[in-house]
Amino acid sequence: MPDALLVMVHGSPTAGANDAMFAVVDALKARPEVAARFPVVEVGFMECNDPPIPEAIDRCVAQGATRVVAVPYFLHTGTHVCDDLPTLLEEAQTRHPGVAFALGDYIGLSPRLTDLLAARAAAAAASP
Amino acid sequence: MDALILFSHGSLLCGSGEALEAHAERLRQRGDFSRVEVGYLNYTEPSFAEAVARVAAAGATRVTVAPYFLVTGYFVTTSLPREIEKAQAAHPQLTFTVAEALGQDEALANALLESAAGARGPEAWRDGLKRAALRCRPDPRCPLYGTENCPKVPVAPAREEDEGVVAARA
Incomplete structure (x- = not known):
């Protein structure tokens, strides 16, 4: 039974603010090992953009997912990461009692982002 | 420098x-x-x-x-x-x-994937609140201030009028 990857995003009223995130998710989906591990990948938003997270979860389930692995695409912890996102998953668990839900760390905790900060800083420092 | x-x-x-x-x-x-x-x-x-x-x-x-x-x-x-x-x-x-x-950047994709690999069940979903409370700097504007997750400011006792409201709703 397939696992779904749910990318949970804050959302923004600014046009184009999600472009980079969608490009990251598209790059992820294009990796063969990711496609094998997560046949279903959905993006859901807290605010401002569609689909809202509950709808994105329902889409995962409609595509046959029996396990939904959610990752907050957030740089910082806060009320959304600590409380609101868990609440949305608990509500989804009630709607879909046969589906297992798991939640990963928000991506800001990853040392990968330290490497990215270092790369961005090095590029700027090297510019004339 | x-x-x-x-x-x-x-x-x-x-x-x-x-x-x-x-x-x-x-x-x-x-x-x-x-x-x-x-x-x-x-x-x-x-x-x-x-x-x-x-x-x-x-x-x-x-x-x-x-x-x-x-x-x-x-x-x-x-x-x-x-x-x-x-x-x-x-x-x-x-x-x-x-x-x-x-x-x-690929780094963001890798971070996402590694987070998914370490995803946990419901018992761990609010661990962030515990970690946040460990770094408490008591400020009435903090969402944790005076809640059960705030280590430095006790939860305010319920006032009688609050209990009356709860009773009226029940």
Whole structure:
């Protein structure tokens, strides 16, 4: 039974603010090992953009997912990461009692982002 | 001397700086810059101005500012230049360079995938609140202030009129 990857995003009223995130998710989906591990990948938003997270979860389930692995695409912890996102998953668990839900760390905790900060800083420092 | 300032928005929630402070510490360990500071726009200390004062006091001449933001939005395009303008006036010897926001990169995809690999069940979903409370700086504006998750300010006892409301609803 397939696992779904749910990318949970804050959302923004600014046009184009999600472009980079969608490009990251598209790059992820294009990796063969990711496609094998997560046949279903959905993006859901807290605010401002569609689909809202509950709808994105329902889409995962409609595509046959029996396990939904959610990752907050957030740089910082806060009320959304600590409380609101868990609440949305608990509500989804009630709607879909046969589906297992798991939640990963928000991506800001990853040392990968330290490497990215270092790369961005090095590029700027090297510019004339 | 080259210094790096990680620029971020700041938050009212205790412990909201945990990720960025960890990045700053790892960047210090890397040693690419002789001084690494975090500077916040709002709510969280140290402010951007304070971070600049620290690197200036340490003898920095060139300051790279790396925005810890996913996208180049209002805070990066408008707020940060204002902060740098003020800092430049206070420290005319410094040269500032601003890096790109995090934007799009394989590193973000890898972070996402590794987070998914470590995903846990419901018992761990609110661990972030416990970690936040560990870094409590009692502030009535914090969402945890006076809640059961706030370690320093006890939960306010329910007032009689509150209980009356609860009873009326029940």
